[in-house]
Amino acid sequence: MVDYRVEDQFAILEINNPPVNALSLHVREGLLNGVLRASADNNVKAIILIGKGKTFPSGADIKEFSRPGKAPWLPEVGHTIESSNKPVFSALHGTALGGGLEIALFSHYRIAEKTAKVGFPEVHLGLLPGAEGTIRLPRLTGLVIAMEMITSGRQVSAKEALKFGIVDKVVEGNLLKETKAFAKSVLGQPLEPRKLSLCGVKDADQVDKYYEAALKELLKKYRGVIAPVSCLKSIRGSAQLPYKEAAELERTLFSELMSGAQSAALRYSFFAERAASRWNLPNGASSANSKPLTIKSAAVIGAGTMGSGIAICLIRSGIPVILVEQNEKMLENALRNIGYILQGSVKLGRMTVDQRSDCLRILQGAASIEKLKDVDIVIEAVYENLKLKQEIFEKLDKICKPTALLCSNTSTLDIDLIASVTSKPDRVAGTHFFAPAYIMKLLENIYGSKTSPITVATIMDLGKKIGKISVLSKTCDGFIANRMNKIGTEAAFLVEEGALPHDIDQVLEDFGMPMGVFKVSDLSGIDIGWSIRQEMAKKQGITLTLETHYVSGERYSSLADRLYNLGRLGLKTGKGWYRYNNASNSRKPIIDPDVTDMILNHCEKLRIKRRQISPQEIIERCLYATVNEGFKILEEGVAEKPEDIDIVWQYGFSFPRYRGGPMFYASQVGLKKVYERICYYHESFPYSKHWLPSDLLKKLVSHPNEVPINLWMNYTNSKL
Numbered sequence: 001m002v003d004y005r006v007e008d009q010f011a012i013l014e015i016n017n018p019p020v021n022a023l024s025l026h027v028r029e030g031l032l033n034g035v036l037r038a039s040a041d042n043n044v045k046a047i048i049l050i051g052k053g054k055t056f057p058s059g060a061d062i063k064e065f066s067r068p069g070k071a072p073w074l075p076e077v078g079h080t081i082e083s084s085n086k087p088v089f090s091a092l093h094g095t096a097l098g099g100g101l102e103i104a105l106f107s108h109y110r111i112a113e114k115t116a117k118v119g120f121p122e123v124h125l126g127l128l129p130g131a132e133g134t135i136r137l138p139r140l141t142g143l144v145i146a147m148e149m150i151t152s153g154r155q156v157s158a159k160e161a162l163k164f165g166i167v168d169k170v171v172e173g174n175l176l177k178e179t180k181a182f183a184k185s186v187l188g189q190p191l192e193p194r195k196l197s198l199c200g201v202k203d204a205d206q207v208d209k210y211y212e213a214a215l216k217e218l219l220k221k222y223r224g225v226i227a228p229v230s231c232l233k234s235i236r237g238s239a240q241l242p243y244k245e246a247a248e249l250e251r252t253l254f255s256e257l258m259s260g261a262q263s264a265a266l267r268y269s270f271f272a273e274r275a276a277s278r279w280n281l282p283n284g285a286s287s288a289n290s291k292p293l294t295i296k297s298a299a300v301i302g303a304g305t306m307g308s309g310i311a312i313c314l315i316r317s318g319i320p321v322i323l324v325e326q327n328e329k330m331l332e333n334a335l336r337n338i339g340y341i342l343q344g345s346v347k348l349g350r351m352t353v354d355q356r357s358d359c360l361r362i363l364q365g366a367a368s369i370e371k372l373k374d375v376d377i378v379i380e381a382v383y384e385n386l387k388l389k390q391e392i393f394e395k396l397d398k399i400c401k402p403t404a405l406l407c408s409n410t411s412t413l414d415i416d417l418i419a420s421v422t423s424k425p426d427r428v429a430g431t432h433f434f435a436p437a438y439i440m441k442l443l444e445n446i447y448g449s450k451t452s453p454i455t456v457a458t459i460m461d462l463g464k465k466i467g468k469i470s471v472l473s474k475t476c477d478g479f480i481a482n483r484m485n486k487i488g489t490e491a492a493f494l495v496e497e498g499a500l501p502h503d504i505d506q507v508l509e510d511f512g513m514p515m516g517v518f519k520v521s522d523l524s525g526i527d528i529g530w531s532i533r534q535e536m537a538k539k540q541g542i543t544l545t546l547e548t549h550y551v552s553g554e555r556y557s558s559l560a561d562r563l564y565n566l567g568r569l570g571l572k573t574g575k576g577w578y579r580y581n582n583a584s585n586s587r588k589p590i591i592d593p594d595v596t597d598m599i600l601n602h603c604e605k606l607r608i609k610r611r612q613i614s615p616q617e618i619i620e621r622c623l624y625a626t627v628n629e630g631f632k633i634l635e636e637g638v639a640e641k642p643e644d645i646d647i648v649w650q651y652g653f654s655f656p657r658y659r660g661g662p663m664f665y666a667s668q669v670g671l672k673k674v675y676e677r678i679c680y681y682h683e684s685f686p687y688s689k690h691w692l693p694s695d696l697l698k699k700l701v702s703h704p705n706e707v708p709i710n711l712w713m714n715y716t717n718s719k720l
């Protein structure tokens with residue numbers, strides 16, 4: 001794991017632990033033994049630490065964090081490096097992150113290859129750089145930069161690292177050769193000034209001021225997240241305490257974070273995200289054995305908000321797009337809007353003026369789909385109506401080349417029904433983007449019964465290429481995301497039973513959702529849900545009234561229909577579940593007593609006796625109903641694994657990452673407890689079929705060993 005050789009009186013310790021040279025036990029042992037051996041060798045003048053393959057160590061081995069670890073620990077390895085009688089040079093390339101950067105900070109000198117990046121991403125895992133990174137970095141960079149880098153987890157370029165004083169030299173070409181050359185230029189110089197444990201923090205006298213300012217910002221930016229504040233406390237310690245005491249404080253804070261629920265969820269999320277990109281189909285095809293096609297050109301049908309957003313995602317990644325819209329005025333507006341949105345990206349520094357021009361150069365509008373005969377993929381993004389989509393797919397089937405993939409941005413419709421009108425159903429799939437498509441990271445890809453592995457591989461790969469997190473779902477009504485989402489339904493019932501919209505929103509926001517469900521509803525428009533409900537009623541041949549309380553034997557809440565009838569369509573009309581001060585263009589929701597009156601009247605008419613509802617019940621009702629559906633989704637093979645579901649929730653619905661996702665959250669609460677509460681709510685609300693307990697959940701609670709391994713998460717010691 002660490003290859004040792006001596007060349008030109010340099011001991012080269014080459015770390016060889018692919019794929020990212022994580023500092024697993026054997027690497028730590030190799031480094032420790034290698035440094036001791038080189039220090040004792042009279043033929044060695046200096047020691048060089050370097051990574052084999054694509055990177056210097058990118059951190060501690062995160063997998064080791066979930067099991068009892070073994071010495072030597074990283075700080076021990078680090079102090080052996082620092083106290084060596086020979087100068088130690090870390091030669092950085094790739095991504096020198098976390099524990100990797102800490103090893104470098106224990107070294108006496110750091111040389112970085114031009115394209116290298118360095119950083120402390122531990123905060124994303126709910127941790128702090130616990131091998132004295134919070135104590136050493138401020139000694140090089142000063143407090144402000146260290147606070148920013150460590151609390152944000154940002155990776156900085158070699159050039160920036162040089163400017164900040166993190167590295168001593170940036171080199172091009174052969175890193176080892178250049179490191180040796182640099183080493184020769186400093187050999188013989190005293191080592192003491194190079195030992196960070198002997199240096200002070202140069203702006204230590206300003207620490208309280210910097211701490212307060214950073215804390216204020218963090219509390220606003222990362223509400224409810226504990227690691228950034230612990231990072232900050234540890235950095236403050238680096239300035240206020242003697243080195244050893246600061247290191248002890250760091251260790252204490254690190255242990256607290258490591259044993260906490262947030263870090264467990266964030267570490268799970270790290271692996272879940274990577275697991276979601278791997279997929280298996282029931283026919284044995286998988287991401288490991290299926291090769292994607294290369295997509296060189298695309299078309300998007302429908303220039304509404306969704307279609308335009310999807311076109312932006314594609315052109316931003318260099319894929320030429322034909323945007324098709326029959327309505328010429330709408331097309332013109334859409335092309336102009338895309339220009340404005342990209343202009344906004346330039347203003348925010350997310351792209352250059354030239355990059356914007358390049359994007360617009362590969363975007364063209366078209367009024368008919370006749371022009372699509374040569375494109376590699378078509379993504380249809382018209383109104384959610386099966387008949388309309390089938391008409392389009394029938395035409396595309398005739399016009400497009402036989403190898404073209406035909407995809408629908410449907411959020412609910414059966415892919416098999418859409419594919420059934422084409423002669424090549426193996427080429428048809430769903431690519432469900434989330435609004436706004438150019439911002440939201442999730443791409444929910446859907447396969448039908450005839451979708452080929454090549455098609456699946458291609459859309460999963462396309463997602464990655466356009467910077468999305470792709471998750472695969474089998475076709476069903478609503479797929480993973482919308483089928484599972486029971487929060488809105490239960491929230492409305494809770495309001496009928498005694499809670500008020502702002503009570504529910506507050507509880508959900510305290511839980512970590514960025515916005516409560518009623519605020520979201522106001523933002524997207526009360527009319528959207530209303531049309532969906534009317535469409536559903538039409539299909540079932542029923543008429544919804546303001547007194548409707550049951551539909552086909554299922555409990556129904558007409559509260560939102562009442563808002564619609566009052567013309568309270570949400571933010572756009574200045575009134576919805578909340579009131580808005582449109583005169584001042586404010587988006588801030590204001591609690592409206594008229595809504596409370598409307599709710600109380602509704603309950604009186606339906607003879608509902610209102611009661612006190614606790615925050616605990618709000619969380620349970622909103623989340624456990626969703627979790628129960630999640631288990632049904634797993635049982636039916638709609639999602640292949642719980643990690644897929646959790647990633648859909650994190651990236652599609654902004655579920656707090658520090659809670660892992662609904663499935664991981666349920667595992668932390670304890671599946672037995674969750675199951676018992678679901679059974680209780682099923683008894684209490686027999687007319688809501690989403691409370692019918694999932695068989696899989698029942699089995700996991702009663703006979704966990706009989707459940708196939710993929711149906712429960714790999715990366716957690718879940719409490720059953």
Ligand SMILES: CC/C=C\C/C=C/C(=O)SCCNC(=O)CCNC(=O)[C@H](O)C(C)(C)COP(=O)(O)OP(=O)(O)OC[C@H]1O[C@@H](n2cnc3c(N)ncnc32)[C@H](O)[C@@H]1OP(=O)(O)O
Pocket residue numbers: 019020022058059060061062063073074075095097098099100121122125128129130131254271274275
């Ligand atoms: C007493 C105190 C002790 C320790 C303090 C130190 C703490 C730490 O160092 S915590 C770790 C800090 N480092 C990180 O958080 C980096 C995490 N990794 C990444 O950000 C990325 O993997 C990368 C930028 C390094 C590379 O990205 P990319 O090239 O896109 O590859 P992948 O992300 O797909 O990763 C490839 C493969 O490697 C696995 N992996 C990555 N990092 C680690 C790691 N630190 N430990 C274990 N495994 C790691 C990753 O899961 C992928 O494997 P799978 O595809 O099988 O999942």
